[in-house]
Amino acid sequence: MNESKISVRYAKALFQHAIELGKLEETKKDIELVFKTSTEVPALNLYLLSPITKVSEKKLLAQNVFGSFVGKETLAFIDLMIKNRREAYITLSARNFLQLYKKHSGIKSVELITAQAITEEFKTAIIAKVQASMNSKIDLTQKIDKSLLGGFILRVEDQQYDASVSNKLKQMKKSLLEKI
Amino acid sequence: MADIKPAEVSEILKQQLAGLKTVTELEEVGYVLQVGDGIARIYGLSNVQSNEMIEFSNGMKAIVLNLEEDNVGAVLLGPTDQIKEGDIVKRTKRIASIMVGEQLLGRVVNTLGDPIDGKGPLTGELFEMPLERKAPGVLFRQPVNEPLQTGVKAIDAMIPIGRGQRELIIGDRQTGKTAIAIDTIINQKEFYDKGETVYCVYVAIGQKGSTVANIAKTLEQYGAMAYTTIVCATASDPAALQFYAPFAGCAIGEYFRDTGRPALIVYDDLSKQAVSYREVSLLLKRPPGREAYPGDVFYLHSRLLERAAKVIKNDAVVQNMNDVPPSIKHKLKGGGSLTALPIIETKEGDVSAYIPTNVISITDGQIFLESSLFNAGIRPAINVGISVSRVGGNAQIKSMKKVAGTLKIDQAQFRELEAFSKFGSDLDAATMSVLNKGRRNVEILKQGQFSPVTVEDQVAVIYIGTKGLIQDVPVEKVKEFESEYLDYLKIKHKDVLTRLGKGELADDMTQILETVAKDLSSKYKK
Numbered sequence: 001m002n003e004s005k006i007s008v009r010y011a012k013a014l015f016q017h018a019i020e021l022g023k024l025e026e027t028k029k030d031i032e033l034v035f036k037t038s039t040e041v042p043a044l045n046l047y048l049l050s051p052i053t054k055v056s057e058k059k060l061l062a063q064n065v066f067g068s069f070v071g072k073e074t075l076a077f078i079d080l081m082i083k084n085r086r087e088a089y090i091t092l093s094a095r096n097f098l099q100l101y102k103k104h105s106g107i108k109s110v111e112l113i114t115a116q117a118i119t120e121e122f123k124t125a126i127i128a129k130v131q132a133s134m135n136s137k138i139d140l141t142q143k144i145d146k147s148l149l150g151g152f153i154l155r156v157e158d159q160q161y162d163a164s165v166s167n168k169l170k171q172m173k174k175s176l177l178e179k180i
Numbered sequence: 181m182a183d184i185k186p187a188e189v190s191e192i193l194k195q196q197l198a199g200l201k202t203v204t205e206l207e208e209v210g211y212v213l214q215v216g217d218g219i220a221r222i223y224g225l226s227n228v229q230s231n232e233m234i235e236f237s238n239g240m241k242a243i244v245l246n247l248e249e250d251n252v253g254a255v256l257l258g259p260t261d262q263i264k265e266g267d268i269v270k271r272t273k274r275i276a277s278i279m280v281g282e283q284l285l286g287r288v289v290n291t292l293g294d295p296i297d298g299k300g301p302l303t304g305e306l307f308e309m310p311l312e313r314k315a316p317g318v319l320f321r322q323p324v325n326e327p328l329q330t331g332v333k334a335i336d337a338m339i340p341i342g343r344g345q346r347e348l349i350i351g352d353r354q355t356g357k358t359a360i361a362i363d364t365i366i367n368q369k370e371f372y373d374k375g376e377t378v379y380c381v382y383v384a385i386g387q388k389g390s391t392v393a394n395i396a397k398t399l400e401q402y403g404a405m406a407y408t409t410i411v412c413a414t415a416s417d418p419a420a421l422q423f424y425a426p427f428a429g430c431a432i433g434e435y436f437r438d439t440g441r442p443a444l445i446v447y448d449d450l451s452k453q454a455v456s457y458r459e460v461s462l463l464l465k466r467p468p469g470r471e472a473y474p475g476d477v478f479y480l481h482s483r484l485l486e487r488a489a490k491v492i493k494n495d496a497v498v499q500n501m502n503d504v505p506p507s508i509k510h511k512l513k514g515g516g517s518l519t520a521l522p523i524i525e526t527k528e529g530d531v532s533a534y535i536p537t538n539v540i541s542i543t544d545g546q547i548f549l550e551s552s553l554f555n556a557g558i559r560p561a562i563n564v565g566i567s568v569s570r571v572g573g574n575a576q577i578k579s580m581k582k583v584a585g586t587l588k589i590d591q592a593q594f595r596e597l598e599a600f601s602k603f604g605s606d607l608d609a610a611t612m613s614v615l616n617k618g619r620r621n622v623e624i625l626k627q628g629q630f631s632p633v634t635v636e637d638q639v640a641v642i643y644i645g646t647k648g649l650i651q652d653v654p655v656e657k658v659k660e661f662e663s664e665y666l667d668y669l670k671i672k673h674k675d676v677l678t679r680l681g682k683g684e685l686a687d688d689m690t691q692i693l694e695t696v697a698k699d700l701s702s703k704y705k706k
Contacts, residue, residue: 007250092250095223099250159206159209160206160208162204163204
């Protein structure tokens with residue numbers, strides 16, 4: 001069975017529902033929280049996926065965890081997924097929802113990985129440059145990875161520009177070995 | 181060594197480094213959502229193509245098999261535990277392919293074309309050949325008309341194989357399937373020595389490493405490695421490498437086929453390939469069908485075997501052949517062929533299982549091996565009654581066709597009468613003569629392992645068998661008589677043998693064969 005369809009459909013339904021209610025921004029914030037929690041707390045998923053816990057118990061858990069942080073539409077969505085025994089797809093649906101949101105509002109997610117912390121000026125310069133070339137709003141996340149040695153990696157959606165020193169060294173090693 | 185100056189070495193290194201260009205390009209990437217059992221699900225890579233090779237950050241490769249709505253399913257070509265969730269994957273924009281060249285001869289390589297025989301990397305010119313490639317179209321083929329000599333008397337006489345044919349070797353375990361294939365490869369030595377090499381590829385799928393090492397050693401011993409490549413995916417390799425191994429071997433065979441040379445490929449065996457394909461398919465959550473094989477397991481084998489072909493001799497037509505990889509476009513030549521000998525292992529002789537019926541229907545005939553015959557000492561244990569070759573008849577040399585024309589029917593009749601004679605009733609003279617001739621023919625068709633027989637010898641021996649010229653020789657002495665007869669012909673009538681090998685069968689020749697047989701057989705008379 002092609003399972004990827006399940007999460008896509010739930011995400012689409014939630015997205016359209018949120019637009020109809022005019023609560024897109026709130027729902028997005030809620031779903032971001034759900035996505036973050038479910039990826040960062042493996043125990044939550046383990047509990048939701050367990051075949052021996054009852055649906056009512058799972059619903060209660062969702063209520064207790066998210067109840068005070070998310071709107072009632074989002075909670076209803078999680079309830080529906082649990083009721084339909086699709087609890088395994090909550091994370092994937094959340095991811096797809098966020099994807100739909102970004103597409104809808106023309107936001108591109110950009111990831112900047114550097115070997116060392118960068119200055120605020122440099123960051124704004126990069127944002128401006130990417131924004132100008134992409135012609136759209138961007139959502140920047142920053143990471144520091146010492147293994148790059150130097151330079152940076154810039155990822156826009158599923159495109160990447162790897163200008164790190166470690167990549168250059170890797171290329172150098174490859175081409176030197178090829179010549180032998 | 182004393183002449184090398186450190187300054188010179190650093191100068192060379194400096195030059196090399198100066199020549200290096202590190203280009204930073206925009207790459208398409210994704211990251212691993214989930215990984216396990218040799219399968220990775222990847223998020224991103226929105227433009228990736230089916231069957232494309234992708235690369236993980238640690239250099240491991242994978243092949244994309246499933247394109248789904250929000251993720252991509254890929255099979256890993258290396259150990260699963262080296263890939264972790266969140267790893268970055270890059271597109272290579274290359275369809276899965278291997279590098280092929282003349283240097284592959286005499287080597288043992290894996291599915292990716294990397295040598296695993298410890299003889300160092302491949303050097304010289306290599307050409308990129310895709311693993312998955314469409315078979316040549318109807319326009320670029322011609323009927324099978326040249327024989328592929330296996331050196332096995334029973335096969336060359338009754339189930340002849342032509343160049344470009346696909347002949348299945350099927351049977352239970354321990355019935356000598358691999359032995360027939362290896363004997364066929366060894367028999368090509370004769371043509372290699374004459375300079376008309378038939379290039380051989382042996383694909384070992386899911387076998388023990390020790391078995392493959394043994395086969396390589398045997399081929400080496402008989403001088404057959406000089407024109408043979410072994411593609412090996414052992415039982416411990418990932419399933420993806422196992423089910424792609426025949427495609428890799430086929431790509432090597434196609435290189436020889438498309439450059440106008442005859443090639444022979446042995447797939448040992450396709451039932452194991454189907455099993456590894458089933459494993460991957462089930463892990464990718466494709467719906468299972470009969471015996472839990474996926475629906476496209478027929479297509480898996482049909483598209484592989486369809487690539488065996490006899491290419492038309494006309495060079496001008498061949499230039500326009502479909503799906504030719506750009507790397508060998510300038511080397512295209514007509515008249516080449518790729519003969520396939522797929523092997524299928526049955527369980528308890530059950531040919532009506534899913535995979536055996538599929539492959540039987542795809543191929544141009546089958547050689548059926550039986551354990552009862554094997555245990556009765558009839559080796560090769562070919563069941564002549566149900567073995568057929570649908571196209572090979574046109575490829576037999578004339579002398580063999582004339583001599584062996586009635587052999588198959590004679591033997592069928594013999595087996596029928598033999599069954600009756602077991603009741604022990606009195607038999608008339610005609611029946612007795614059929615039985616006597618049949619028993620001797622069975623002896624003639626027996627043959628040891630690794631001892632292929634040349635066509636001329638085959639024709640000479642089968643002639644005396646079918647003509648019933650050795651009725652006086654006791655059954656248990658037939659083997660002895662055969663070698664004596666052939667030795668005599670080789671010493672006294674070399675010319676007759678040579679002419680037989682060329683396809684001639686004139687009256688003066690048959691006369692010599694008959695007199696020699698009569699003279700020698702009188703010695704054995706009691």
